[in-house]
Each structure stands twice: as C-alpha cells, then as structure tokens.
Amino acid sequence: MRRRRLLALLCVSASLLSGCGLLPGGSERHTVTVWLMKDSASQEFLERFTKDFEHEHPDLRLDIRIQEWTGIGDKVQKVLAGGRPGDEEGNHPDAPDVIEVGNTQVPQYVEGGRLLDLTLESARDWGGKDWLPGLAEPGQLRYHQYGIPWYAANRVVxxxxxxxxxxxxxxxxxxxxxxxxxxxxxxxxxTQGIYLAGQDWYTLAGFIWDEGGELATEEGGRWSGALDSPAALRGMDFYRRLHALGEGPADADEEHPPQAGVFASGKAAQIVAVPGLARAILDSNPELKGKLGFFPVPGHAAGKPGAVFTGGSDLVVPRSTDRREDAIAVVAALTGARWDTDLARTMNYVPNKAKLASAVAGEEGVAAMAAGAAQGRATPSTPEWAAVEADNPIKAYMTKVLTGSDPATEARRASERITEALTVDAG
Structure with a gap:
C-alpha cells in the first residue's frame, strides 16, 4: 500500500512535464509533441498552460520541446519531409505535431503540401478575419490558411x-x-533628432507600404521587384528626409553599431525599434530610467498610425502528424483569446487580434506597439523571398540613395535584382 501511494504521488508531481501515461481506469494518454522556440514563452506560462490544457483534455499529454532559432529552418524542413529531428542535443526523436515558426517563414514550409490546411477551422471557429494582417497573410497560400497567428512584435519610436x-x-x-x-x-x-541607420530596410518597408507601394508584386504566379513604383519612391524619399536629421551611417544597418548603444550614449532623441530594446538601453545607461517614452510610428493621418513590419510567430501543424485533431486542439487553445492575451501580458507581446489589444494597454511600450500592429504587414508571401534577404539589394539601394545617387535609377536596379532572385530560386 505504501509503495502504491508513493507511486501515485510521484505521478502527480511529474505529470506537468512528463505525465504518467495512464488515466484513472487504465486508459492511455496520447502525447502531443509541441516545438516552441526559446524565449517565446516563459516557463511559468508553459506550466500554467500545460496544467490547464491537460485538465481540459484528460486523454492528452503535452510534450513541449524548446528549440533554438539557430538552424531551426533546416530542422523543420527535415521533419516536414518525413525525417526525424534526431537525438542531437538531447532532442526527442519523435517528430512534432505542432511547430512554432516565424511568421515570414511559413511560405517556405508550405511548399510540397507538407503543412495541414487549417482554413476551415480558422474561418469557422477561430475568427480568422480579425487576425493581424502581418501574422495572417504570410500564413496563407492561395487563400488557404496554414500558419495560425500566435503573437506579434513590431517597431515603435x-x-x-x-x-x-x-x-x-x-x-x-x-x-x-x-x-x-x-x-x-x-x-x-x-543631439541627433533621430538615430536612423541607412540600411534599416524593415523601417523603410513600412514607409513604402504607407504610401501604397510594395517591395515586390505578383502577377500570374510570378513575382517582380517593385521598389521603382512612384509610391515606393515616395516611401524612400521620406526615409531620406528623416535620416538626414541624425547621424546614422548610410552604409550600415541598425545593428552596426547596435542602435541601443548609440541611444544609451545620450546623443540621440529617438530611434525606431521594438519596445523591448529599452531594457538594453537602460542596462547600458541606468540614468535614463524614467526618461524613455514610446509612440507608434506616425502615419499620414493623426488617427491612423503608419504601416510597420510585423514580426512574430505562427503555429503550424505538419500534414504527416498522426494526431491531427489533438494538434488542432493545442493550436486552438494557444491562439485563443484566453491564452493569447495571457502570453501577451506575460511576455510584452501584441495579441494576435487588434481587438485584444486592451490586454496590454497598461504597458506604454506594448500599447504603442499594439496600435502600430493594426497597420502591420509582412514581407512578400513567397518561399523565394529568403533568397532576396540572403544578399539584400534593398540595403545597397538605400545606401546609394542616401549618398546622392538618383533614386529612380537605383530603385530600378534594385527591383531587377529582386526579380532575378525570385525568378531564379522559383525554378
């Protein structure tokens, strides 16, 4: 009797992370393996979610495996192609049933029909029409939804x-x-009016979108660079005018040198960055505590913030999973209003729907981010866009314009390079 009681106690204490595999009466729990990225959610959040989910679904056990961003693309491609992630670094050999992926990574994983089509669930049960465009649009291919928005982050001032x-x-x-x-x-x-690096192309993208332009456009299934459109050129001109009111290098991006360090030195009045960068600023210069503020990137009209690039994560389900309905249940719970707002408050993220923004209204930086997220966009929804970023012609274009070259000429050249990258890699 004592041995049986001890076994029961051990089972209860370990159930949150590993489960005992059996329900009262002897029936088996089914395991749902979930890959989440490092630092996307706190351990406390994962414990709360796991406990509640397993209570609501007593026949299921969650096996949450934390992954590193470095090398994750190849790892995900391998399991989607039917391979195993392997035992390297102690990872579980079983393939995942749910995977967190960067929102702009979804298009490259959709190829070959390797993700489960979740269009019906998103339209019928999950209120997909209300999702932030910057999370939802990259998760689509030909109006089918494969990536389900989880959380967002974007730049503010x-x-x-x-x-x-x-x-x-x-x-x-x-x-x-x-x-x-x-x-x-x-x-x-x-003092610099603003520190804006010359090759901060994500910020430029927002200005281009705000003018009605695009980085690239699709016609008949073929993508072409679009930096030379009148609207895109207006976006670049605004960037040039703003950049001139500071001393940001024309030939480097916001990480060279890290703009947090420049701002912490006290020589700039503004930067465009995610609110979380304030922590690094204060770590470098504690004297700035209480002196930092946040506002959305302005747009043309006072009642509507400017467009911004939306980063963040979507959840996907491999088509090869043998736990389809269980995986869908996990996605529904994590991206539903209750747990999505809990995650946003816990991690200072933007929830996946604009109407949930009130959940983070009490935090100035996150509230500014949420206001901008309603106008958020993502990079072109094509798997080949990764080839553009690998040797990014937008950065070179920006430097040319900021150092005096003709914008129209340089935009045309950069657009041609974007078209070549998209066409060649498309096969």
Whole structure:
C-alpha cells in the first residue's frame, strides 16, 4: 500500500512535464509533441498552460520541446519531409505535431503540401478575419490558411521625454509631417533628432507600404521587384528626409553599431525599434530610467498610425502528424483569446487580434506597439523571398540613395535584382 501511494504521488508531481501515461481506469494518454522556440514563452506560462490544457483534455499529454532559432529552418524542413529531428542535443526523436515558426517563414514550409490546411477551422471557429494582417497573410497560400497567428512584435519610436520637453515638445507627433517637424527641432546642440541607420530596410518597408507601394508584386504566379513604383519612391524619399536629421551611417544597418548603444550614449532623441530594446538601453545607461517614452510610428493621418513590419510567430501543424485533431486542439487553445492575451501580458507581446489589444494597454511600450500592429504587414508571401534577404539589394539601394545617387535609377536596379532572385530560386 505504501509503495502504491508513493507511486501515485510521484505521478502527480511529474505529470506537468512528463505525465504518467495512464488515466484513472487504465486508459492511455496520447502525447502531443509541441516545438516552441526559446524565449517565446516563459516557463511559468508553459506550466500554467500545460496544467490547464491537460485538465481540459484528460486523454492528452503535452510534450513541449524548446528549440533554438539557430538552424531551426533546416530542422523543420527535415521533419516536414518525413525525417526525424534526431537525438542531437538531447532532442526527442519523435517528430512534432505542432511547430512554432516565424511568421515570414511559413511560405517556405508550405511548399510540397507538407503543412495541414487549417482554413476551415480558422474561418469557422477561430475568427480568422480579425487576425493581424502581418501574422495572417504570410500564413496563407492561395487563400488557404496554414500558419495560425500566435503573437506579434513590431517597431515603435522610442524617445527621450526629457529632450522632447527641453525642445518644447509637449506630446509625441501623430502624423508624418509633425514627426519631421519635431525631429528637426530636436536635431542640434550635440543631439541627433533621430538615430536612423541607412540600411534599416524593415523601417523603410513600412514607409513604402504607407504610401501604397510594395517591395515586390505578383502577377500570374510570378513575382517582380517593385521598389521603382512612384509610391515606393515616395516611401524612400521620406526615409531620406528623416535620416538626414541624425547621424546614422548610410552604409550600415541598425545593428552596426547596435542602435541601443548609440541611444544609451545620450546623443540621440529617438530611434525606431521594438519596445523591448529599452531594457538594453537602460542596462547600458541606468540614468535614463524614467526618461524613455514610446509612440507608434506616425502615419499620414493623426488617427491612423503608419504601416510597420510585423514580426512574430505562427503555429503550424505538419500534414504527416498522426494526431491531427489533438494538434488542432493545442493550436486552438494557444491562439485563443484566453491564452493569447495571457502570453501577451506575460511576455510584452501584441495579441494576435487588434481587438485584444486592451490586454496590454497598461504597458506604454506594448500599447504603442499594439496600435502600430493594426497597420502591420509582412514581407512578400513567397518561399523565394529568403533568397532576396540572403544578399539584400534593398540595403545597397538605400545606401546609394542616401549618398546622392538618383533614386529612380537605383530603385530600378534594385527591383531587377529582386526579380532575378525570385525568378531564379522559383525554378
């Protein structure tokens, strides 16, 4: 009797992470293997979710495996093709039933029909029409939904409240015109109005979208670069004007040098970055505590923030899974309003629907991010876009324009290179 009682206690204490495999009465629990990325969710969140999910689904056991971002693309492609992830680094040899992937990675995984089509569930049960476009659109292929939006993050403007006050600016700008005016007032006396690296192409993409332009367009199944459209050129011109109000290098991106360090040095009034970068800024310069503020990237009109690139994650289900309905149940729970808002509050993310933004309204930086996410977009939804980023002609184009070359000429050349990359890699 004592041995049986001890076994029962051990089973209860271990059930959260490994389960005992049996339900009362002897029936077997079925395991659903879930791959989530490192730092996407805290351990406390995963414990809360696992406990609740297994309570609601007593016939299931969650086996959550944390993956590293480095090398994840090849690893996911292998399991989608029917291979095994292997035992390297202690990973479980069984293939996953649910996988977290970067939102812009979904198109490359859709190829070959290797993901489960979740269009019916998203339209019927999950309110897919309300998802943030920047998460939902990359998860689609020909109007079929394969990637289910989980959480988002996007750029906002991080600014120095004390420098704004010193310049007589009493409120953050709400339009592009106001933004340029305020930034010009802030620029001088040893302070940059804004630190904007010359090759921050994600920020440029937002300006292009806000003008009605695109990075690339599709016609008849073929993609072409579109930086030379009048709308895209207007976006680049705004970037040029904003960049001129600071000392950001024309030939480097926001990581060279890291813009958090530049901002922490006290020589810039604004940067465009995700709100989470504020932690790195304060780590470098604790004296800035209480002096940082956030506002959405302004758009043309005061009531509508500018377009921004939306990063984040979608959840996908491999078509090869033998636990289809169970995997769908996990996706439904994680992306549903209850747990999606819990994750957003826990990790300072944007929920997957604009109408859930009130869940993060109490955090200034995240609230600004959520306001911008409603206008969020993602890179072109084609598997070949990865080839464009591998040798990114947009960065070279930006440097050329910022150093005096003709924008129309350079945009045409960059667009031709984008078209070549998309066409060659498309086969």
């Amino acid at each position: 991080i600014y120095r409240k004390d420098l704004f006050a010193r310049a007589g600016v009493t409120a953050p700008p709400r339009t592009r015109a106001q933004w340029l005016d305020v930034t010009e007032r802030l620029d001088g006396d040893g």
